[in-house]
Amino acid sequence: MSTTAELLKGAAALFPDEVVTSAHVRHFELPAGAGRFALITLDNGFDHTKPTTFGPQSLANLNTAIDQVEAETANGEITGVGITGKPFIFAVGADLKGVELLKKHDEALAIGKGGHDVFKRLSALAVPTFAYYNGAAMGGGVEVGLHCTYRTVSKALPAFSLPEVFLGLVPGWGGCAILPNLIGAEKAVSVVIENSLNQNRQLKGKQVFELGIADALFEGADFLEQSLIWTASVLNGSVTVERPEIDRGEGWDQAVAKGRAIADSKVHGAAPAAYRALDIIEAAKDGDLQKGFDAEDQALADLIMGGELRSGIYAFNLVQKRGKRPAGAPDKSLARPVTKVGVVGAGLMASQLALLFLRRLEVPVVLTDIDQERVDKGVGYVHAEIEKLLGKGRINQDKANRLKGLVSGVLDKAAGFADADFIIEAVFEEMSVKQKVFAEVEAVAPAHAILATNTSSLSVSEMASKLQHPERVVGFHFFNPVAILPLLEIVRGEQTDEASLATAFGVAKKLKKTAVLTKDAPAFVVNRILTRFMGEIQNVIDEGTSVETAEKAIEPLGLPMSPLVLLELVGPAIGLHVSETLNRAFPERFIVSPNLKAVVEAGKRGFYVYKPENGFKPELDPEVAALLVQGDSVLTEEQVRDRVLDAVAQEIGLMLEEGVVAEAQDIDLCLITGAGWPFHLGGITPYLDREGVSERVNGKRFLAQGVASVPA
Numbered sequence: 001m002s003t004t005a006e007l008l009k010g011a012a013a014l015f016p017d018e019v020v021t022s023a024h025v026r027h028f029e030l031p032a033g034a035g036r037f038a039l040i041t042l043d044n045g046f047d048h049t050k051p052t053t054f055g056p057q058s059l060a061n062l063n064t065a066i067d068q069v070e071a072e073t074a075n076g077e078i079t080g081v082g083i084t085g086k087p088f089i090f091a092v093g094a095d096l097k098g099v100e101l102l103k104k105h106d107e108a109l110a111i112g113k114g115g116h117d118v119f120k121r122l123s124a125l126a127v128p129t130f131a132y133y134n135g136a137a138m139g140g141g142v143e144v145g146l147h148c149t150y151r152t153v154s155k156a157l158p159a160f161s162l163p164e165v166f167l168g169l170v171p172g173w174g175g176c177a178i179l180p181n182l183i184g185a186e187k188a189v190s191v192v193i194e195n196s197l198n199q200n201r202q203l204k205g206k207q208v209f210e211l212g213i214a215d216a217l218f219e220g221a222d223f224l225e226q227s228l229i230w231t232a233s234v235l236n237g238s239v240t241v242e243r244p245e246i247d248r249g250e251g252w253d254q255a256v257a258k259g260r261a262i263a264d265s266k267v268h269g270a271a272p273a274a275y276r277a278l279d280i281i282e283a284a285k286d287g288d289l290q291k292g293f294d295a296e297d298q299a300l301a302d303l304i305m306g307g308e309l310r311s312g313i314y315a316f317n318l319v320q321k322r323g324k325r326p327a328g329a330p331d332k333s334l335a336r337p338v339t340k341v342g343v344v345g346a347g348l349m350a351s352q353l354a355l356l357f358l359r360r361l362e363v364p365v366v367l368t369d370i371d372q373e374r375v376d377k378g379v380g381y382v383h384a385e386i387e388k389l390l391g392k393g394r395i396n397q398d399k400a401n402r403l404k405g406l407v408s409g410v411l412d413k414a415a416g417f418a419d420a421d422f423i424i425e426a427v428f429e430e431m432s433v434k435q436k437v438f439a440e441v442e443a444v445a446p447a448h449a450i451l452a453t454n455t456s457s458l459s460v461s462e463m464a465s466k467l468q469h470p471e472r473v474v475g476f477h478f479f480n481p482v483a484i485l486p487l488l489e490i491v492r493g494e495q496t497d498e499a500s501l502a503t504a505f506g507v508a509k510k511l512k513k514t515a516v517l518t519k520d521a522p523a524f525v526v527n528r529i530l531t532r533f534m535g536e537i538q539n540v541i542d543e544g545t546s547v548e549t550a551e552k553a554i555e556p557l558g559l560p561m562s563p564l565v566l567l568e569l570v571g572p573a574i575g576l577h578v579s580e581t582l583n584r585a586f587p588e589r590f591i592v593s594p595n596l597k598a599v600v601e602a603g604k605r606g607f608y609v610y611k612p613e614n615g616f617k618p619e620l621d622p623e624v625a626a627l628l629v630q631g632d633s634v635l636t637e638e639q640v641r642d643r644v645l646d647a648v649a650q651e652i653g654l655m656l657e658e659g660v661v662a663e664a665q666d667i668d669l670c671l672i673t674g675a676g677w678p679f680h681l682g683g684i685t686p687y688l689d690r691e692g693v694s695e696r697v698n699g700k701r702f703l704a705q706g707v708a709s710v711p712a
Contacts, residue, residue, distance in 0.1 A: 008110075008114045008118075011107065011114060012055070015055055018055035018056065019095065020058055021091070022045070023041070030232040031228075032233065032236055034235040035080070037231070040062070041086065042084070042085050042091050048089050051092040051136060052090075054094050056111070059114055059118050079235055080128050082231065083130070083145070084132040085141075087135065090131075090133050090134055090135050090145070090157075092138040093140035094111070108304035119144050122144070129149045130152070131144065133145060134224060137157070137160045138159065139162060142161070143171060143175050146213075152217070155205045156220025156221075157208065160202060161196070166197065166199075168680050170276050179213070181287055182212065182243070183211055184252075184255070193262055196274075252285045259277075259278045259281070270556050271558050271678070272308060273303055273309075273680070276302070310686070311679070311680055311687065318669045319669070322666075323673065326490075330499075330502040332506060336448060336502075336503045337421065338361065338503065338510075340422075341357045341422050342413075342423035343365065344426065345369060345425060345427045346377060347378070349426045355482075356511060358403055368410055375409035417445045419446065421450070424453070424454060429457070438473070439467065450472055450504060450507075452504065456477055456574070456578060457578045457582070458581065460491045461493040470494075474504045475493070476491075476504060486673040486674075487513070487514050489516055491519075492517060494520060514673045517666075519658065521660045531582050532589065533563065534567060534579075535590055536644045537644060538596055540640050540644075542595050544631040547607065551564055553641040554644065558678055560678065564606065564618075565606075568608065599627060606624075608620060646693060649696075649697040652702065664702040668683025671684050686702075690709065
């Protein structure tokens with residue numbers, strides 16, 4: 001049997017670039033006669049912008065620190081041991097860069113076992129152990145604290161989570177086994193499964209305490225000092241920590257069943273991590289922690305060697321790294337300042353844009369429209385949303401007053417836009433309307449002003465073609481709902497200059513959006529892929545396959561919603577408009593569905609109705625069913641899925657050939673941030689590679705082996 005030290009040494013050799021965390025031990029006398037205390041501080045030597053992680057060498061360092069305090073305990077030199085982090089950071093878990101390098105199951109098993117072997121020693125010490133969650137704690141950072149006897153948490157702690165299921169892993173260093181035994185299965189399922197699958201929802205310090213994960217809650221300013229005073233009270237017996245009894249009966253089983261229902265609703269059985277985590281929680285009911293740890297090791301190793309985790313890490317890196325440094329963006333020094341924003345239109349989309357610019361840029365924003373009633377309605381919407389923020393305590397009264405004072409509406413574009421630096425139109429999606437608007441704006445706007453269009457599918461170059469200065473027109477395509485979806489497709493027209501493009505990227509960054517540069521091609525990225533995807537589903541329905549079969553065929557992808565529910569969200573009329581735009585550009589691949597046309601002409605909002613007696617599940621609307629004209633070609637679910645995925649793989653291949661975006665990574669970034677495609681797919685291209693679709697259709701993978709997959 002390898003010792004923990006040997007295991008970790010072997011793992012460290014595979015990961016020479018680890019950012020190593022040290023584990024410093026210092027000693028002091030606790031107040032109230034509670035004795036000499038050892039405090040371990042986790043610190044990687046960088047500031048809070050580079051959070052502390054656990055790679056193999058970091059675990060080895062913690063192991064050495066525990067060797068020291070274990071010897072001190074045996075000699076009766078200390079009465080307790082604490083563990084805390086550097087300023088603002090406790091620890092954020094395993095170093096995922098190291099996980100990506102693993103090629104063999106036994107290497108992955110060693111990482112799981114190594115973490116357990118080190119962390120378990122904290123609970124095995126002969127004196128009580130304390131974790132002081134002073135700052136951000138995630139994954140293994142949370143778990144090292146779970147192995148301690150007691151925990152305190154800072155009120156200022158901004159982020160606390162077990163995000164592993166979100167990435168395609170399980171909490172594998174004690175999270176699945178210890179947490180339900182500490183706070184009960186129901187709360188544990190909420191933290192491990194529900195929060196993870198809700199876009200990695202974070203807990204704040206107060207919630208960590210209320211859930212019972214931490215035993216005490218203290219202010220951030222003197223957190224460590226207060227934690228140590230409390231520690232002394234626990235050690236000298238003046239404070240007793242009482243924890244509620246855990247329901248190990250029906251309540252535990254119901255919690256696991258609820259977790260499975262949540263996983264089904266989110267990933268439809270398409271991603272294994274949530275189900276593996278629930279299996280371990282289910283088995284932890286008898287309180288046998290070692291059995292749980294062994295199951296965690298096995299699940300961790302299996303998942304590390306699977307495509308879902310690799311896709312999850314790939315997606316995470318896209319959002320965290322590529323999303324913050326957009327490929328092809330010009331030098332930011334070329335960007336011009338934006339001190340006033342104009343919005344053409346005052347409908348819902350325009351009003352959402354006005355609110356976003358106002359909140360993020362905090363500069364004057366002026367809306368215009370064709371009549372006073374619309375202008376007033378647009379400004380009124382922005383004011384009402386600011387009031388909601390005030391009511392929720394997200395902003396104070398002064399800020400609310402200031403923001404309201406910065407937004408205005410006028411009918412006269414000359415009066416509104418004469419000193420605007422950035423003007424965006426959000427009017428009807430019709431080329432002639434947009435060209436007319438831009439001509440009017442160009443006549444009154446300053447020479448340096450950027451003219452941006454929120455078009456979802458029309459040519460930016462054609463829109464700019466009749467202007468005197470087409471070089472300052474840029475596509476600035478947001479996704480609905482604007483406040484939630486992070487993607488912003490920035491479209492370079494044929495004549496867009498570098499300064500205008502740089503300014504657009506500068507504004508996108510201030511808006512806190514994920515900007516992706518795209519060529520001026522029909523429907524850009526997301527709408528082109530989704531329209532091909534949806535179009536193929538509509539084709540098989542038109543040809544004779546039932547709506548139910550066509551919808552069920554896509555479930556194994558684990559998308560956030562079925563294609564026809566998505567169509568309802570987008571709006572059938574918008575879906576039809578985009579498919580008509582693409583049909584004009586690529587008639588051989590994009591067919592305008594006569595059934596979709598009939599649904600739009602009948603004024604239907606979608607294919608489904610939702611009845612309370614059926615639990616609001618989608619049911620085919622009888623009126624829509626009566627409109628459908630179908631052929632007699634009926635496909636199986638598998639045939640539908642193959643056909644849809646082949647179509648998507650073909651379209652992405654063509655888009656990359658055309659240079660619509662720089663690389664396949666940008667396609668995935670767009671689908672994750674603009675269409676909510678799951679991390680476990682890695683967007684779409686890793687999934688197409690994994691399923692063999694890319695090679696079947698295009699003769700090659702989209703991504704090299706080892707990118708979003710296990711290295712060869």
